[in-house]
Amino acid sequence: MHITHAGTTGQPRQRPPMRSWTLRVVDSFDVEPNMRRVILTADDIGQLAYKPGQALVLMIPLPGGETGRRDYTIRSMDPAAGTISIDFVLHGDTPAPTWARAARPGDTIEAKGPRGGTVLRSEADWHLLTGDETCIPAIAHILETMTVGLKAFVFIEVAGKQAEIAIDTKADTAVRWVHRGDAPPGPSELMSAVIEDFSPPPGRGHAYIIGETSNVRRQRHTLIAKGLGRDQISSEGYWRPGRIGGHDHVED
Numbered sequence: 001m002h003i004t005h006a007g008t009t010g011q012p013r014q015r016p017p018m019r020s021w022t023l024r025v026v027d028s029f030d031v032e033p034n035m036r037r038v039i040l041t042a043d044d045i046g047q048l049a050y051k052p053g054q055a056l057v058l059m060i061p062l063p064g065g066e067t068g069r070r071d072y073t074i075r076s077m078d079p080a081a082g083t084i085s086i087d088f089v090l091h092g093d094t095p096a097p098t099w100a101r102a103a104r105p106g107d108t109i110e111a112k113g114p115r116g117g118t119v120l121r122s123e124a125d126w127h128l129l130t131g132d133e134t135c136i137p138a139i140a141h142i143l144e145t146m147t148v149g150l151k152a153f154v155f156i157e158v159a160g161k162q163a164e165i166a167i168d169t170k171a172d173t174a175v176r177w178v179h180r181g182d183a184p185p186g187p188s189e190l191m192s193a194v195i196e197d198f199s200p201p202p203g204r205g206h207a208y209i210i211g212e213t214s215n216v217r218r219q220r221h222t223l224i225a226k227g228l229g230r231d232q233i234s235s236e237g238y239w240r241p242g243r244i245g246g247h248d249h250v251e252d
């Protein structure tokens with residue numbers, strides 16, 4: 001993403017407006033019981049340049065006829081087919097999963113982007129990635145594009161075994177799935193306890209901590225207490241009970 005730097009006028013840095021896309025549904029199907037994949041194309045899709053982990057802001061239809069902004073990660077791109085895919089967690093009857101369930105070939109949706117800073121810092125000696133179901137698209141896409149020799153520690157919170165997916169990666173990694181069982185998704189000590197037990201290896205690492213905002217914040221604080229610098233942690237709240245769309249910067 002391009003940043004306009006402050007000039008001599010002393011104006012604050014400004015990001016240029018995000019590019020707009022008219023996406024067209026090609027296909028949609030469940031990849032597992034609680035996750036629906038929508039395959040999309042656009043006449044100008046060949047111009048979409050993004051980094052794995054970045055998202056699009058989708059203009060999702062709302063019940064009253066308006067649209068609302070919802071951030072969704074680009075799960076993959078197939079340049080030969082001219083398509084991208086997006087995976088929607090079916091967490092309830094809220095606007096985004098409702099749209100994904102109903103999406104049929106030929107439907108269109110407006111989008112802006114790509115945006116987001118949860119992207120690989122390839123210069124790091126090791127990588128720590130954590131998240132919940134909403135982060136599987138970002139974590140899986142980052143891992144799938146990691147090259148031989150990169151070392152990654154990965155912890156993903158899901159309800160149970162049925163939500164686990166196979167992730168193909170050349171990196172030196174083992175994904176640990178953390179089951180919350182019957183507990184609802186959302187604020188909990190589960191992932192911060194996992195990070196409490198994590199021993200950062202030697203070398204300079206980078207942590208990508210995403211998911212429910214309070215869980216992201218707890219893990220971030222745990223990592224800082226373990227000695228990671230703030231510049232070694234990319235953290236972003238993907239959702240939060242009661243929050244409608246949007247995203248939370250977690251920088252404290």
Ligand SMILES: Cc1cc2nc3c(=O)[nH]c(=O)nc-3n(C[C@H](O)[C@H](O)[C@H](O)COP(=O)(O)OP(=O)(O)OC[C@H]3O[C@@H](n4cnc5c(N)ncnc54)[C@H](O)[C@@H]3O)c2cc1C
Pocket residue numbers: 055060070071072073074086087088089090091092094095096097116133134135137138185237238239240241242243244245246247248
């Ligand atoms: C950068 C970024 C990338 C993201 N990528 C993805 C992605 O690839 N796939 C994906 O599924 N999500 C992703 N998310 C999360 C998604 O944008 C939010 O979950 C969003 O709020 C869903 O919109 P909605 O219409 O379902 O619910 P909203 O109308 O936004 O919210 C309605 C209610 O549902 C609750 N809610 C929202 N999401 C969840 C959830 N996951 N579990 C439980 N309750 C929830 C809210 O707290 C609120 O109370 C991403 C978020 C960000 C910031």
